[in-house]
Amino acid sequence: xxxxxxxxxxxxxxxxxxxxxxxxxxxxxxxxxxxxxxxxxxxxxxxxxxxxxxxxxxxxxxxxxxxxxxxxxxxxxxxxxxxxxxxxxxxxxxxxxxxxxxxxxxxxxxxxxxxxxxxxxxxxxxxxxxxxxxxxxxxxxxxxxxxxxxxxxxxxxxxxxxxxxxxxxxxxxxxxxxxxxxxxxxxxxxxxxxxxxxxxxxxxxxxxxxxx
Amino acid sequence: xxxxxxxxxxxxxxxxxxxxxxxxxxxxxxxxxxxxxxxxxxxxxxxxxxxxxxxxxxxxxxxxxxxxxxxxxxxxxxxxxxxxxxxxxxxxxxxxxxxxxxxxxxxxxxxxxxxxxxxxxxxxxxxxxxxxxxxxxxxxxxxxxxxxxxxxxxxxxxxxxxxxxxxxxxxxxxxxxxxxxxxxxxxxxxxxxxxxxxxxxxxxxxxxxxxxxxxxxxxxxxxxxxxxxxxxxxxxxxxxxxxxxxxxxxxxxxxxxxxxxxxxxxxxxxxxxxxxxxxxxxxxxxxxxxxxxxxxxxxxxxxxxxxxxxxxxxxxxxxxxxxxxxxxxxxxxxxxxxxxxxxxxxxxxxxxxxxxxxxxxxxxxxxxxxxxxxxxxxxxxxxxxxxxxxxxxxxxxxxxxxxxxxxxxxxxxxxxxxxxxxxxxxxxxxxxxxxxxxxxxxxxxxxxxxxxxxxxxxxxxxxxxxxxx
Numbered sequence: 001x002x003x004x005x006x007x008x009x010x011x012x013x014x015x016x017x018x019x020x021x022x023x024x025x026x027x028x029x030x031x032x033x034x035x036x037x038x039x040x041x042x043x044x045x046x047x048x049x050x051x052x053x054x055x056x057x058x059x060x061x062x063x064x065x066x067x068x069x070x071x072x073x074x075x076x077x078x079x080x081x082x083x084x085x086x087x088x089x090x091x092x093x094x095x096x097x098x099x100x101x102x103x104x105x106x107x108x109x110x111x112x113x114x115x116x117x118x119x120x121x122x123x124x125x126x127x128x129x130x131x132x133x134x135x136x137x138x139x140x141x142x143x144x145x146x147x148x149x150x151x152x153x154x155x156x157x158x159x160x161x162x163x164x165x166x167x168x169x170x171x172x173x174x175x176x177x178x179x180x181x182x183x184x185x186x187x188x189x190x191x192x193x194x195x196x197x198x199x200x201x202x203x204x205x206x207x208x209x210x211x212x
Numbered sequence: 213x214x215x216x217x218x219x220x221x222x223x224x225x226x227x228x229x230x231x232x233x234x235x236x237x238x239x240x241x242x243x244x245x246x247x248x249x250x251x252x253x254x255x256x257x258x259x260x261x262x263x264x265x266x267x268x269x270x271x272x273x274x275x276x277x278x279x280x281x282x283x284x285x286x287x288x289x290x291x292x293x294x295x296x297x298x299x300x301x302x303x304x305x306x307x308x309x310x311x312x313x314x315x316x317x318x319x320x321x322x323x324x325x326x327x328x329x330x331x332x333x334x335x336x337x338x339x340x341x342x343x344x345x346x347x348x349x350x351x352x353x354x355x356x357x358x359x360x361x362x363x364x365x366x367x368x369x370x371x372x373x374x375x376x377x378x379x380x381x382x383x384x385x386x387x388x389x390x391x392x393x394x395x396x397x398x399x400x401x402x403x404x405x406x407x408x409x410x411x412x413x414x415x416x417x418x419x420x421x422x423x424x425x426x427x428x429x430x431x432x433x434x435x436x437x438x439x440x441x442x443x444x445x446x447x448x449x450x451x452x453x454x455x456x457x458x459x460x461x462x463x464x465x466x467x468x469x470x471x472x473x474x475x476x477x478x479x480x481x482x483x484x485x486x487x488x489x490x491x492x493x494x495x496x497x498x499x500x501x502x503x504x505x506x507x508x509x510x511x512x513x514x515x516x517x518x519x520x521x522x523x524x525x526x527x528x529x530x531x532x533x534x535x536x537x538x539x540x541x542x543x544x545x546x547x548x549x550x551x552x553x554x555x556x557x558x559x560x561x562x563x564x565x566x567x568x569x570x571x572x573x574x575x576x577x578x579x580x581x582x583x584x585x586x587x588x589x590x591x592x593x594x595x596x597x598x599x600x601x602x603x604x605x606x607x608x609x610x611x612x613x614x615x616x617x618x619x620x621x622x623x624x625x626x627x628x629x630x631x632x633x634x635x636x637x638x639x640x641x642x643x644x645x646x647x648x649x650x651x652x653x654x655x656x657x658x659x660x661x662x663x664x665x666x667x668x669x670x671x672x673x674x675x676x677x678x679x680x681x
Contacts, residue, residue, distance in 0.1 A: 016536070017529050018408055018508050022648045027629050031276065031293040033250035033300050035361075051654045054293055083529055085409035085442065089646060090627075091344040092248065093360035111409055114378075114444050115344060115358055122362035172376070174234045186259070189370040192228060192236060196264075196372060199227040199238055209465035209473050210240050210337065211267075 001124045003182035007105060008151045009078035012069055013142045019082060020089035021116060025098040028053055038094055039101030043069060073146045081138055082109040086127075087116025096123045106152050108159075110135050121175045124182065126154060128169045154180060214483035216380045217449055218415040221355035221480075225338045227372055236372045240337040243323045244271040244310070244364070246301040247629070248342030252365035253304040262308075264371040269310040270332045273298045274322045275629045277315055279592050279619035285315050294630065321595025321621040324348040324562040328432065329597055331461025335450045335477040340367055345562045345645065347438040350447030351431035352454045353480035355415070357444035379413055379489040381443065382482075384420035387496040392679035394572065395430030396564060396643065396662035398422060398494075399437040400502035404512040406492055411443030414490065417482060418448050422496035428457040429568040436563045437645050440509040449481035503549050503675055504647045504660040506537035511647070513549060515665070515677045521545035540649055541657050542637060549675050552659070555638040557582070557589040557670040558652075559663050560619075561626035564643035565594030567601050569663040573643075574607040576667035576678065582615035583673025589616040590632060592624040616670070628653045641669035 029041045031054060040058035047070060049062040063070050069077070080099065086109040087095060096119045099107070105125060110132040112120075120127045130138075141161065142148045151160040154176060159167040178185055204211045215223070227236040249271075256263070263269065276294040286302060289295040298315070305312040311332075313319040319326060324345055327333035333349045339356035340346060342364040349356035363373055383402055402418075403410075416438050423431065431448045438446025455474055458464045465473045500514035511534070513520065522534035522545065538545060543552070559565070559573045570593060582589045591611045593599040599621055602608055608618040625632040626644035633653035634640055640658050643666050647658040661669065668678045 015529075015532075017533050018510075020508075020646075020648045022627075022646070022651050026650055026654075027627050030247050030629065031291075031297050033254070033297055035251045045650045045654060085412065088408055088442065089344065089439075089648060091342060091358035091360055093251075093342075093362060096360075111412060113409070113442060114412055115360060115439075119360035119362065122360060172234075173232050174230065174374075185374055186261070186366050186369045189236060189366065189372055189374065195228045195236070196238070196370065200371075203238070207336070207473070207476060209334075209469045212465065212469065 001182045001184060004105070004124055004126060004154050004179040006151070006153045006155070007078055008149055010074060010076055011079040011081055011138070011142045011148050011150050012074040012077035013081045013139050014068060015083065015139060017083040018085045018088055021087055021092050021095040022089055024087070024095040025092065026052070030092060030094055035097055036101060038098035039103070042098040042102040043067070076103065078103055079106045079108065079150050079152065080104045081135065081142055082107055083135070084109065084111045086112050088113035091115045093119045093122070096120050096125050100125055108135065108138065121179060124179065126152065126179060128159070130167065130169060134167060214486040216482040216486040216488060217353060217417050217447055217480060218355065218378070218380050219486070221336070221338070222377055224336070225355070233376050235375055235377070237338060237375045238372055239340050239367050240268065241333050241339045242269045242367050243327055243339065243341035243346065244269055245275055245323050245341070245343065246273045246297045247275045248361050249304065249364055250297065250300045251361050252368060255365045256368055261369045263368045266308055266310050268371065270327065271301060271305045271310055272313040272320050272323055272326060273301055273315060275623045275627065277622040278630050279622050279624050279632055282315055282620040318596035318600060321598065322562045322565060322623055324436065325565060325594030325598065328352065329461070329595055331458050331464035334458060334464065335454055335480050340373065344439045345436050347444065347446045348432050348436040348562055350435040350438065350445055351428060352457065353447060353450035353477065355445055355447065358439065378415045378444070380487065381411060381414035381416045381490045381492070382488040383416055383418050383492045383494070385418070385422040385494045385496050386420040387422060388425065389422055389496045389499055392664065393499055393501060394662040394664060395426050395433040397499055397502045398496070399434045400504065400509065400512045400660060401499045402494060403437065403441045403509045404502070405494060406441055408440060408508050408510045409442045411438060411441040414443050415445040415447065416441065416443040418446060423448055424451065427568060428453055429566045432566070433563055437509070440645055450477045501662065501665050501678055503665065505541065505543060505549070506534065507540055507647055507649050508537070509645070509647060509660060511537055512660070515549050515675060517549060519543050519545055519547045519549065550677065551674065553585060553639070553674040554641045554659070554669050555585070555587050556634060556640045557586060557666050558592070558625040558640055558642040558644065559666050560590065560592030560594065560624050561644035562594065562623070563645045564663050565592060565598065567598050569643065570598065570602045570607050573663040573667040574610045576664050577614035577616065577671060578610045580614055580671045582670045585673045586670055589670045590619055590625060591616045592619040593621050595621050625652055627651060641666045641675065
């Protein structure tokens, strides 16, 4: 996993609540056995006018001009502004894989679905929870001004708007540490091999049927 | 100190805790299917790691398998991309020597149906799977939730998950439900009340007399959809029905170990006076058969009512979402639910494909014929063993005589990864769990209902109150 670096990037607004992971990456693309290449199919059903299938040349497909992420002003966006309960539904990690592949490194919303929220951190994406009022304000500012960018500083846990306003955000200290350092948490867990073995020995006496 | 069921399950699985509350949680059972595991096995291989406890894994292909012609095995999967994924699972479990129910094994089926059926998921266990509907297994006092592929790899490599404890939420459904009202209606009513984000950050315990009155299968239906209320984990306390359900199952403990297990399981309930961060009450008697009208499971109403009007909603983001849902679903506000006609009917999925569901649907269609406007009615049992039992009871003949297709087990039209899908703008009465845009096929229109309600819609050609027939 790459280290999370401070970024100063274009913001794209996706003004819908309850965006589910089926919408972020439709099921036909889950047949892949790889982790990469999902970007062109992020939001496939909203993004294109035809029906997408794996193996199509996406550059030749008719694009939906009304879908907000297709507007030229949001090209190259790395911050996605979203509404409540973003990432609900299926646990498919293909959703953060697709968003990352599409270029998004930060997602800001008033709330996230639990599994998606967790999956983001495992892939170097920073999901930020802000109050509904603050998210409303960012939607208004983003839509009002073309080229609207935010500076996202994970170390300082602060977002800076073009007007210089600083918005603080919370992040779990362990997850912050892993993101800042690009750490693989399997390696971290394996530092506790002795604890895991000790637990198993104790548990096998208490509940032997779990080890039969 | 009085503890909740979730507190007890959590406490008994913590390997170590950090000061900030992050814990290493030990995982007893890891269910694996073909869609969310290939990248995890690949990651293991690339890092030169071995699975920590191969015997904790039970694997089966379910999402991609066709529901016809399974006798052809993997080679019979026409879609080459899907076939590669099933072949990859096959190769991975063989390489590492894990318990596997492949296509054509009578024990194969939807991972959340076969786990309990085999006794491979048990009370008191921690259960994970790279699938959000893992919450199903909480129905018998287990701590069960879905995980992403990175966590699948983490559990394979370490037998643990890094977790922070969730909040405790109690949803108590009190009183008795009326005739024709099922577990599916109860859980849809709960989601309608608390919303799809209502359980975010929480583990939900479902309690109250109406939950206690449900069979274990009905409790699985309720816990299955905890994730649709935003909660990764749903659970129900262990009682005598739970113990009876597991007795004699292939992977369940035997002899003295069974007795010891039963004794341990008897503590799997919330203590009197245990603290819940949030408590929600529903009156069982007021719950009617439910039908979703929109593109989120919280967009649900009683069958006797009408499609709601966005103009009545004060929250502008919500009203916008409702209007978008109506446009997508091709519905007008104010339409009586029973005036909505359907094109296809799907009885199946990890929510409603167990023997009890098949019986409930068969009871409704027995001796009748599906309506002329129904293009396809599918009955898809959740496992090879459910299929076998249903056939022994003659349910397959009842379905076929009524004009249904009786299929082979798999996830099927719940998420339409195989050929079972809706064409654009087709409308389906479905016993599955998600009515999201595109879920059952591009531009598909899904209405979530109980098996009896889906069966009744197949016969009438439109939604109908199952209590009236």
